[in-house]
Amino acid sequence: MNKPELLAPAGDLEKLKMAIIYGADAVYIGGEEFGLRKASKNFTLEDIEKGIEFAHDRDRKVYVTLNIIPHNEDLVGLDEYVLELEKIGVDGVIVADPGVFSVIRRVAPNMPIHLSTQASATNYETIKFWYDLGIRRIVVARELSLEEIKEIKESLPEDLEIEAFVHGAMCISYSGRCLLSNYMVGRDANRGECAHPCRWKYSLMEEKRPGEYFPIYENEKGTFIFNSKDLCMIENIPELIEAGVCSFKIEGRVKSQYYVATVIRSYRKAIDEYFRLKEDYVYKEEWLEEIKKASYRDFTTGFYFKKPTGEDQVYGSSSYIREYDFVGLVLDYDEKTEIATIEQRNRMFVGDEIEVFGPNKEFFVQKIEDMWNENGEEIDVAPHPQQIIKMKMKKPVENWDIIRRARKD
Known part of the structure; x- marks a missing residue:
């Protein structure tokens, strides 16, 4: 059994360095175009090159997100950008759209491509389709259980890699495909500009009583009806490994250096302890206590063990807990x-x-x-x-x- 990769978010060059210093095996980053996190500082090509040099000097990897759902104008310059990424030595790109996939295959046929969670890969036939096209790593949809992931892994060739989110903010929409931000404020979440309206406070207004707002209660605590708890699987390292997940992905490219260091450090300890002790492995509560010293919402295990219920939502506030x-x-x-x-x-x-x-x-x-x-x-x-x-x-x-x-x- 191979030790899984610990994959960290990095919103800028300093966060990349921090993630690697604190134990990440690889980082995923976004350039100034074609990615889904325009709220983070992101990387110029010069910064990507510096980040790759820093990572490769320490035998670590760098993946670049190209996972927007593009309109025609979004494809302009993609060919040249991919060639630049290939030239400076990125270890792979993360893609959701078949058109973007086709461009990369045409201009850089040897570039490793990972299928983004935005592509909503939820079954082994879909994944086999992408595998037959040459993709060897799938970032599975967050809506899958561990049992489903295990079945996918057992149904496909051994060289297929499964990457899965194990920690961070959860999206209320299916695999992150959301139109709410675009509809409400004209910022397209599928092109990197999400305003996170799922975290807003909502009220009810009856059509013939304009201006009269009534609170929405799913329970007595509040009206944040779309607001999910954060994912946290630090207590379930053995189950993730046994299901066949080979890359543990942490969400948070817009989070701070401190957040990245704190979370990566705890997952690094847990993974290393599991492979050191194997059957004698025991989860340590101190790992989670350390994670809670960074900002967080209350935690959930998402879809991994059951379908989420009202217990996996936060109704009283959209704020982070910061201690x-x-x-x-x-x-x-x-x-x-x-x-x-x-x-x-x-x-x-x-x-x-x-x-x-x-x-x-x-x-x-x-x-x-x-x-x-x-x-x-x-x-x-x-x-x-x-x-x-x-x-x-x-x-x-x-x-x-x-x-x-x-x-x-």
């Missing part, structure tokens, strides 16, 4: 003086209790006793975004270690 703030990123550490150079990410004060963690260490807790600015002047607070400060550390730290703090009321 910790990302306050600093370690840039350097002097072992002799035990002083770290830190890039500030949120305000922190002398006297704050902080937690420090890294990709290869458990977190430790300390109080901020002293801080200095770039000029060596002692300061009580670091208020400026990305301000460079120095701080005495209780234990040794390394570049890329993260400092977080419980949120203050």
Whole structure:
């Protein structure tokens, strides 16, 4: 049994680096065109090349999304773009549309193509159709159960790879094919511009009583009738592996560096622990507790074990739960003086209790006793975004270690 790939989202070059440092085997990114996440910063071709170099130097992979459902004008320039991606060495592209697939096959016949979840592959005959055309990895529809995935894997050749989402935001619409955003605000979700109207609060208005709004209650807590809980399968690593999932995909290209590092770190630990212990593997609650130190909604296992019910929705709010703030990123550490150079990410004060963690260490807790600015002047607070400060550390730290703090009321 091969260890599954841990596949991380990366909305920009810094997130790509963070994902790889914290344990991702591969990242998926979007360029400035042809992808479904225009809300993230995304990558220029120059940044893609830099990201590929960073990843390949560490024996990691980079996949690029080309998964829009295009109109005619969206195809302009696709040929040239694909050739540029091939030239700079991407490890694969993610595609939903047959026309985009055809263009790639014509201009870059050796380019590995992964079928996006947007293509709604829900059965082995559909997947065999794509397999016969040359696709060797399928990102299965999120509406599949583990039993269905297992049946697909058993019905098709061994070199077919199954990739599946295991963590992150869930879309209320079938495989992400949604017209609600386009209808309500003119932003086409299938061309990368989703406004997420599924997270909005709704009321009811009767036709002959314009202006009279009545709350919609599916229970007594609220009116967010489309708002799904987040997917989380950290407790079910063995079941995913046994079903034949070979790539564990984390959602979140618009999420922060801190989110990516925190979630990837926990899944990395769980996967490695499973392959280290096999039949003696035991899930550790601390992995989920760490994930909850990044922003999250309440969690669900989606369609993997049953069809979702009202228990898999969040009716009271569309907000994330945020119990910790990302306050600093370690840039350097002097072992002799035990002083770290830190890039500030949120305000922190002398006297704050902080937690420090890294990709290869458990977190430790300390109080901020002293801080200095770039000029060596002692300061009580670091208020400026990305301000460079120095701080005495209780234990040794390394570049890329993260400092977080419980949120203050």
